Amino acid sequence: MPFINDILKYGSLSIVGLEKNTGKTECLKYVLGRLPVDSRRIAVTSIGIDGETVDQVTRTQKPEITLPEGMYFATSEAHYKLRRVVSELIDVSDERTSLGRVVTARALTTGKVLLSGPSSAAGLVRWMSQMKQMGIDLTIVDGALSRLSSASPAVSQSMILATGAAFSINVNTLVQKTAFVVQLIDLPLAADDTRRCFDNLDKGIWWLDDEGALHELSAGTSLSQDIHFEGMEHCRALFVTGALVDGFVEKLRSRKGLKDVELVVRDFTRIFVTPQTLKMFLRGGGRLTVLQKSKLIAVTVNPTSPSGYVLDSDTLCHKLSEAIELPVYDLLKAS
Amino acid sequence: MQLKNVIDSPCALRFMLDKLELQSGLARRCLLDMEMLTDAESIAACYDVLRHFARFVADTDHVHISTLLFKLQTLKDIGTTIRNLEHHATLDDIELFEVKHLAILAVDVKKLLRQHGLDQAVEVPDLDEVITILDPDGLKMASFYIYDSYCQQLKDLRTKMRQHPELSDQLLLEAGEIELEVRTDLSKQLHHFAPTIKRALLALARIDIELAKALQIKQMGLCFPVISQDGVSSFEGLFHPQVKEALETVGRTFQPVDISFGLKPTLITGANMGGKTVVLKTLTLCQYLFQFGFGIPAASATIDVKSHIFFCIGDEQSVEKGLSSFAAEMKNIDAVIKASRNERNLLALIDEPARTTNPTEGTALVTALLKVLAQADMSLILTTHYDIEPGDARCLRVKGFDNGVMNYALVEVLDGEAPHEALNIAQLLNIDPQWITLARDIVNTAAK
Missing domain, CATH: 3.40.50 (Rossmann fold)
Structure with missing residues (x-):
């Protein structure tokens, strides 16, 4: 059976x-x-x-x-x-x-x-x-x-x-x-320590630096038109708590130094990007991981x-x- | 006056309620519906019960406390079901389940209370007979359906159903009719127990409330008050839990104060930032906590029972009502004066009345207010920055700056003259020197 x-x-x-x-x-x-x-x-x-x-x-x-x-x-x-x-x-x-x-x-x-x-x-x-x-x-x-x-x-x-x-x-x-x-x-699970850092966050966009410190991005959601990635040279992982949409991934991809960032979402149901956008992001060296799988x-x-x-x-x-x-x-x- | 009517008083009563670890929604509702106690006997009885629980919390291993808390988490408000029972309605499966669940919970909790000598504190009525009705097989499990043993015919139908699943729709209909008869009969039997079930429900909610209050006393370092016999309230080591917590999060400590007041008006003066408003807030909070039977945020407290509590804090703007801050304040104080003519034994705490108007009229308003309210049968505590002729009033003053450090202690003084420290404080706050120096010159010129 x-x-x-x-x-x-x-x-x-x-x-x-x-x-x-x-x-x-x-x-x-x-x-x-x-x-x-x-x-x-x-x-x-x-x-x-x-x-x-x-x-x-x-x-x-x-x-x-x-x-x-x-x-x-x-x-x-x-x-x-x-x-x-x-x-x-x-x-x-x-x-x-x-x-x-x-x-x-x-x-x-x-x-x-x-x-x-x-x-x-x-x-x-x-x-x-x-x-x-x-x-x-x-x-x-x-x-x-x-x-x-x-x-x-x-x-x-x-x-x-x-x-x-x-x-x-x-x-x-x-x-x-x-x-x-x-x-x-x-999609692969994020590493254990990354998951621990992000697991309790339920609002906003957050990023982890090389030293494991957590920072919040001023844009509240990935839908925002007003997203700036300044000062994120040491970003190790970027967590979008809500929906992940095309525009956000595009912006990330065009940002120098963030092309190969690890992008984290809670689970696959939060992803609203087109296959094409995801493909380009992954090809550019980026990674997409989840907290729950x-x-x-x-x-x-x-x-x-x-x-x-x-x-x-x-x-x-x-x-x-x-x-x-x-x-x-x-x-x-x-x- | 119910707790829910005063929960948003600016004294931060809500903070205390939010910190209360109630296990059930029912307990929260019961607590919010509680009437303020206005006689010494009820307050004493309330604290007697709470004392039992405080002792239990202090002396008992955490495992036992958790067991009781865990049980109370499963308490559900089945008020609607009980009302249906009272009105001779036939309960459905879900309602019968609820009754059974409550009955088993009551018996379990009662057993736990007895183990810890708490059965004297809150009496949980016996619901063993209710369980017997809803547990015909004596399984002692908190699950329910119309058991086969209620009716032989039902049992036969269900056996047939298992043997002939293809007939199950027809058989279910037949069984449904029998189940209805059984439920009608069970509801009839349970009808007599409706008052007892209701008492059990309220008793369990009460246990949840008292246990939460007792845990709060332990966690926040609150005290049991003595009920005053002579109209004088006095507090030692008084603190405001919310302000204390806020200070502690930034690494500072709250300086507790001592204060007492009786039926003579009390006038508090003191420098800006001297904690006068916090004292009023804390006293208001304590009075409410006392009359709703909570632990008191002080090292020790003797509190007089009041019939009404008024807390007038100047900065409540009633823009929605189209009132300016001055108008809103006048209306509030007006309510105090009106009440003082009809009611006895009030408590009014008024923070800087007439602060938003010119000092000449402001001073006159406050002096007159003191005179008007001095006649009434009430405790009045009033803070001000104006120089007031105190009359019969007792004057307290915040000690103020002591070697550059604010000392929040209250000392008794003979007159109501307000301290002139605003410029010194502004200077300590690093306010623009040009402004402050000029202000000082103006004060000095006027003095000459």
């Missing part, structure tokens, strides 16, 4: 869809149906309101998730009341979502629920560590990149990426775009777009796998 054993090596997994209808839910179902619930304690949740019975944006059907008996799950109060499973409540948290508080329960029969868990990054981290305290071996987060959710899936140790025709109906474009995201997910276990594809267009599954899997050097699965076909 593809990649199930790989998942069990880690304490947490997020399943990330590159676009709606890229088969994220199918992937989650596939994983949940195959994990050994009787020997491992497993908890699942979703970031934000992601459990509408009918997708609010595209009006396509959004199925409930089937949980095997014994699995733990976190969802909002409103969705808990709609559950179609016998389940035992184990926690009602202070974490609030637009659908009420987040509750955690254990399925006592096989049944269906709508998942809508913590909607903030801090809330998700709290939930994950609470689950760990309760003796849960593996937490699974159903995450979305295209949604405006502040909860980053990068807090999990491992990740599965779902892509497909919904992301692009041109095979080559789809492969290129997906390969770029894979490249970002796979998930191990990408596999990529799944859904060759069907919501408009009905279908790509050839085998060609897609083959081309993508070649480009990213990772196994690629069409789960509908596999099952």
Whole structure:
């Protein structure tokens, strides 16, 4: 069975869809149906309101998730009341979502629920560590990149990426775009001492000098037009706490003495630069690293777009796998 | 007057609350809703409880304190659920879970309190019967669902559900109806316990509050006050925690002061930067802390209970209300005078009244204010830079510059004449010499 054993090596997994209808839910179902619930304690949740019975944006059907008996799950109060499973409540948290508080329960029969868990990054981290305290071996987060959710899936140790025709109906474009995201997910971690210096900063742009002293750049964000890199000759690493955008990388690249700087972001979800800009920056000797990183276990594809267009599954899997050097699965076909 | 109404008083009451390590949101809400205590008996009772916790914090190993704190972290405000129970509503699974969780927490905390001899301090009502209702299998776990053992029929349906998953939708509907019956029955049984559950909830919040106050006493070096019997309040080693902390971060120390005052007006004069405003702020803070049952920032304190506390600090501009600083100040002091005619035993602390107007009228306003308020049944403390005829008022003066170092101590003097040290201080601050020398010439000429 593809990649199930790989998942069990880690304490947490997020399943990330590159676009709606890229088969994220199918992937989650596939994983949940195959994990050994009787020997491992497993908890699942979703970031934000992601459990509408009918997708609010595209009006396509959004199925409930089937949980095997014994699995733990976190969802909002409103969705808990709609559950179609016998389940035992184990926690009602202070974490609030637009659908009420987040509750955690254990399925006592096989049944269906709508998942809508913590909607903030801090809330998700709290939930994950609470689950760990309760003796849960593996937490699974159903995450979305295209949604405006502040909860980053990068807090999990491992990740599965779902892509497909919904992301692009041109095979080559789809492969290129997906390969770029894979490249970002796979960015190296910053060195331990650099991570320690930057980890507690959550606002602004900061840099470390050769002697390990921390300085703040007057520009608040990388979006600012007013960015100056004066006096940074001894800059060892530059940390952008928020979004990293093209303009900032361009400016950095054109600045003498900073071309080969180590640029650090919290995780890959903060990077909003085009493949071209990143390529030029790396070619010029620059490095891009992250504070948080998930191990990408596999990529799944859904060759069907919501408009009905279908790509050839085998060609897609083959081309993508070649480009990213990772196994690629069409789960509908596999099952 | 609730704590939340005065929390933003310029005396920095909020600073003290922010430093309070409350474990639950419920405790914070209860504390903010607390009414100010205005009788000696309630204040004494409040400090009696706090003393138990202070002793516990002082004598107990940190591990035990943390255990209790950790338990209190799980305290949730289930007020809505309790109200539903009171109104005969049928609780849903989540609400029943909340009741069970609270009941187990109450029993656990009660056990811990007993271990440390604190059960006399705050009484947590017994909720064992509530647990029995919500834990039919005696599992003693803080989880909940409509257990099979509530109803044989439910048990059979669920067994069938496991055997025939394809029928589960139909079976779930049937089970849902039975679950509703069970929940209705459980809610009926629990209805009688609603008042007890509510008392338990408030008791747990109280424990959270008192424990946090006790920890604050230890951390900030606060003291337990004596309740004054003769209308005189006196403080030794008084300090303002926020100013003290700010000074310590820049490597300086706070000089504590001693002060006492009774029902006669007290006039404080002193050089600029002599800490007069800080003294008023601290006294206001102490009075509030006392009447809400907190530790007092002093080495020792005897405090008189007051019915109302007024703190008028001159620099509050009410631009939004369209009032100038002078108008805002006049209105505030006017409120004090009005209250002094109707109420007994007030405390008013007024910082440099009429400071923003010309010295002739300013002096007249302050002298008259002192006379008007001297008639009232109140403690009045007033600071000023004007030369005031003190009348019956007691005069205190900041010692001021002593060999180039500011001495913030207060000494009793016979008249209210304000010290003339502004020019010396300005000189020490390295203010433009041309300006200061010229000012000195003008003063000298006028003196001749």
